[in-house]
Amino acid sequence: MTQTTLFKKKFVREPFKAIKTYVLTALLVGGLFLFVGITSGATIFTDDFNSYDDGDLIGQGGWTDPMTRDDKAQVQGTTVREGDKAVDFTSGVPNNYITIRKTGSGVSDGEMTFYVKFSTTTDVFFFNLNEDTTDLRIRVKFDDDGKIYYEPPAGKTYIQDYIADVWYSVQVEWRSVDKNARYRINQGTWTAWDNIKSDFTADIDTIRIDAKMVAVDSHIYFDYVAEEPYTLVPEENFNAYDDGSVVGQGDWLAGPMSDDWLVSPTETYEGAKAILCPQGDFCGSHLHLSDPPMTGDWRVWLYFSGDTCHDQTALYLGDYPSNMNTITWWQTLEDGGDCTIYPTGEDLVFNEWVSTDVEWVLSTTTDEGKYRTRFDEGDWTDWIGLSYGYATGTNFISNAILYARTYAPVNTIYVDYFSEVPDICDPTHCYLCETYDTCINAECSWWYSIFLQESYCVDYFEAEEEECGPFFKCQFCNSSTTCEAELNCEWKNIGFGLKCYMIEPEIPPEQVEWELPGLEDCEGLGTVETWLCEIKNFVAGIFRPSQTKIESLYLTMGTFKDKFPFNYANAMNEFFNDVDESLDVEKEIPIKILNQTSTVSFAFWNSTTSIGGQVETLKNVVIDFTSIIIFFGWFVWLISLIKRFFS
Amino acid sequence: MSVADTILSGIIFTFQKMILPILPVNLPLISFSSFNSTLNGSLKHNLIWAFAGVGQLFNLKLLFILLSSIVVGEMIFWLIKAGFFVVKLVRG
Numbered sequence: 001m002t003q004t005t006l007f008k009k010k011f012v013r014e015p016f017k018a019i020k021t022y023v024l025t026a027l028l029v030g031g032l033f034l035f036v037g038i039t040s041g042a043t044i045f046t047d048d049f050n051s052y053d054d055g056d057l058i059g060q061g062g063w064t065d066p067m068t069r070d071d072k073a074q075v076q077g078t079t080v081r082e083g084d085k086a087v088d089f090t091s092g093v094p095n096n097y098i099t100i101r102k103t104g105s106g107v108s109d110g111e112m113t114f115y116v117k118f119s120t121t122t123d124v125f126f127f128n129l130n131e132d133t134t135d136l137r138i139r140v141k142f143d144d145d146g147k148i149y150y151e152p153p154a155g156k157t158y159i160q161d162y163i164a165d166v167w168y169s170v171q172v173e174w175r176s177v178d179k180n181a182r183y184r185i186n187q188g189t190w191t192a193w194d195n196i197k198s199d200f201t202a203d204i205d206t207i208r209i210d211a212k213m214v215a216v217d218s219h220i221y222f223d224y225v226a227e228e229p230y231t232l233v234p235e236e237n238f239n240a241y242d243d244g245s246v247v248g249q250g251d252w253l254a255g256p257m258s259d260d261w262l263v264s265p266t267e268t269y270e271g272a273k274a275i276l277c278p279q280g281d282f283c284g285s286h287l288h289l290s291d292p293p294m295t296g297d298w299r300v301w302l303y304f305s306g307d308t309c310h311d312q313t314a315l316y317l318g319d320y321p322s323n324m325n326t327i328t329w330w331q332t333l334e335d336g337g338d339c340t341i342y343p344t345g346e347d348l349v350f351n352e353w354v355s356t357d358v359e360w361v362l363s364t365t366t367d368e369g370k371y372r373t374r375f376d377e378g379d380w381t382d383w384i385g386l387s388y389g390y391a392t393g394t395n396f397i398s399n400a401i402l403y404a405r406t407y408a409p410v411n412t413i414y415v416d417y418f419s420e421v422p423d424i425c426d427p428t429h430c431y432l433c434e435t436y437d438t439c440i441n442a443e444c445s446w447w448y449s450i451f452l453q454e455s456y457c458v459d460y461f462e463a464e465e466e467e468c469g470p471f472f473k474c475q476f477c478n479s480s481t482t483c484e485a486e487l488n489c490e491w492k493n494i495g496f497g498l499k500c501y502m503i504e505p506e507i508p509p510e511q512v513e514w515e516l517p518g519l520e521d522c523e524g525l526g527t528v529e530t531w532l533c534e535i536k537n538f539v540a541g542i543f544r545p546s547q548t549k550i551e552s553l554y555l556t557m558g559t560f561k562d563k564f565p566f567n568y569a570n571a572m573n574e575f576f577n578d579v580d581e582s583l584d585v586e587k588e589i590p591i592k593i594l595n596q597t598s599t600v601s602f603a604f605w606n607s608t609t610s611i612g613g614q615v616e617t618l619k620n621v622v623i624d625f626t627s628i629i630i631f632f633g634w635f636v637w638l639i640s641l642i643k644r645f646f647s
Numbered sequence: 648m649s650v651a652d653t654i655l656s657g658i659i660f661t662f663q664k665m666i667l668p669i670l671p672v673n674l675p676l677i678s679f680s681s682f683n684s685t686l687n688g689s690l691k692h693n694l695i696w697a698f699a700g701v702g703q704l705f706n707l708k709l710l711f712i713l714l715s716s717i718v719v720g721e722m723i724f725w726l727i728k729a730g731f732f733v734v735k736l737v738r739g
Contacts, residue, residue, distance in 0.1 A: 202693070541649065542649055542650055543649060543650050543651050544651055545649060545655050546649070546652055549651070549652045549656065549659075550655075552655075552659055553658065553659055556659050556662050556663055556667070559667055560667070560670075562672060563671070564670055564671050564673070564674060564679075567672065567679050568679065568682060571679070571682060571686055571687060572686065575686045575687050575690070575691055579694060619703065622704060623705065623706050626705045626706070627705070627706045627709055630706075630709060630710055630713060631709070631713070634716070634717065637717055637720075638720075641720055641721075641724060644724065645724060
């Protein structure tokens with residue numbers, strides 16, 4: 001072998017082979033984690049259909065037709081809820097079914113939203129959430145009686161009515177702790193948590209839709225599948241507008257007053273520009289909403305310079321030019337020099353930016369609706385009822401009408417940054433709850449790390465009764481008896497049923513488990529024994545640590561549990577222990593034939609046979625046989641390893 | 648203050664001021680919550696249910712022990728080989 005060849009072998013091929021092996025091994029291990037799916041996301045998948053070609057949906061974006069129906073769902077751009085494309089279910093043959101299905105990432109605690117619109121209420125629409133692609137777990141049904149239902153284990157439960165030619169958003173949220181789900185239509189009130197059609201074992205990973213087209217050439221439109229509803233409330237910050245009148249820029253239109261609001265960089269809340277009504281004017285402009293949601297929330301920032309106000313400075317949501325004040329977002333009321341904001345009743349704040357929020361719900365079955373407002377992130381008002389022209393098909397919140405009277409002595413009024421109301425501490429955003437009181441009032445749970453001495457709000461969890469204790473452990477007590485027996489705990493109902501809560505949300509005193517053994521008791525001993533005992537105690541006392549130091553060491557050592565690598569090692573240990581325990585549990589092999597699910601019957605497993613005079617069950621014989629094969633295979637590998645090692 | 652208290656104070660000071668502050672809670676590439684939820688959430692469930700029923704035919708514990716020994720054995724083998732290679736490289 002030449003020097004060059006030797007060089008290449010030593011410095012090129014062999015290192016490359018070693019590196020290749022290590023890289024492949026790392027990729028294999030890393031890929032294993034990714035392959036089995038990460039359930040940190042809270043929804044199965046998101047699909048807005050906007051990138052699809054017109055025509056058959058099947059074959060695009062992972063959508064399939066497991067039933068190979070004659071009619072296929074179609075992608076089209078004529079009737080959409082969001083973006084450019086939506087799905088249309090239609091058939092020229094009565095009582096034909098159309099089916100679509102798509103599988104995404106498995107989620108054990110999640111939420112799905114979709115939008116649907118019907119041309120008639122005589123069709124039937126099933127929205128199914130499945131496990132392992134085919135196993136039905138959750139179902140929402142738009143039935144041919146004009147009603148929306150969800151399906152518990154038996155029968156169906158009514159949610160609300162629906163009508164034709166109106167988009168409905170449907171939200172389904174499920175949780176693994178009790179395998180329950182809840183439902184919401186058009187961001188109205190959630191139904192109560194209830195049992196689902198069939199409990200899932202691990203997670204939900206598939207959407208399947210079955211549409212029965214009873215009426216010939218009727219249509220069911222389906223759009224925007226995601227975790228959260230799509231919002232059509234515009235975000236408006238004026239930053240890209242030219243200075244001067246806001247009318248004609250964006251969707252701002254003239255009226256109802258002759259003076260327009262003006263874009264200016266003088267005073268802004270966010271970015272470079274805001275709009276203002278200068279002193280001496282009575283400004284009135286309106287922002288047109290092309291497709292306002294039936295349910296939504298909105299925030300805007302206000303700045304009143306000076307110290308006085310006029311009446312009739314307001315922001316409404318309504319129609320134009322009539323019925324403009326369907327919703328009074330905010331309005332100034334001036335009474336002898338005092339300025340308050342209607343409907344919250346709060347005092348107006350001058351010379352600083354303050355927020356005002358509005359939230360509304362309009363019924364999709366009647367003319368009724370409600371709204372509430374909030375000023376400067378204070379308390380929301382109670383819900384205020386409203387009537388609008390739903391029955392006539394008109395939506396009376398198609399504009400935001402902005403008025404301001406700045407006649408002397410009122411100074412300039414500025415408005416900036418329309419946006420969605422930010423998430424707040426609520427059951428779906430527990431991490432935003434900063435105190436114990438706001439946390440439990442949002443139906444969340446309070447978590448306390450004894451070693452890190454930290455406490456914070458987490459999603460609601462059911463704790464084990466054996467963890468019942470004082471202070472933060474009050475929430476683990478499941479009966480009034482065990483609750484009241486603990487320090488600083490009380491059994492009460494704050495709106496979520498009788499539960500155990502801390503009386504005072506205090507951080508508990510440090511609690512340790514290491515106790516210092518006591519010194520020897522020298523009482524009752526003879527004289528010499530007493531002297532020896534006391535000398536022994538004296539010497540021991542010199543080298544004896546105090547309880548305080550022991551507790552401090554305990555807490556310090558405990559802190560390691562939450563640090564790398566110990567926390568990762570504990571998680572690995574828990575994983576292997578659980579897998580080890582599960583291997584001892586006998587499980588069944590599920591099978592499905594012609595839509596009928598069952599399990600493989602191993603009834604013959606317990607039949608016994610005699611081998612060499614020894615009676616054994618068939619199961620043990622088979623397992624012993626396969627064990628021999630496995631061990632033989634392992635032994636072959638061992639021989640090859642030894643040969644490779646010495647070669 | 649006893650001798651033991653003095654020694655313990657030194658140990659506690661060393662842990663609290665020198666060791667604990669430099670130990671991270673999360674790794675840069677994968678946070679602990681992601682690691683835990685993947686390992687004890689999806690991976691554990693998928694592993695358990697992937698092998699559900701297979702336990703009727705195989706001794707799963709023996710199978711996993713032997714598979715693990717193969718993986719560890721190969722890793723040690725290649726580590727030793729790599730070590731010999733580096734030694735040869737250095738010595739020439």
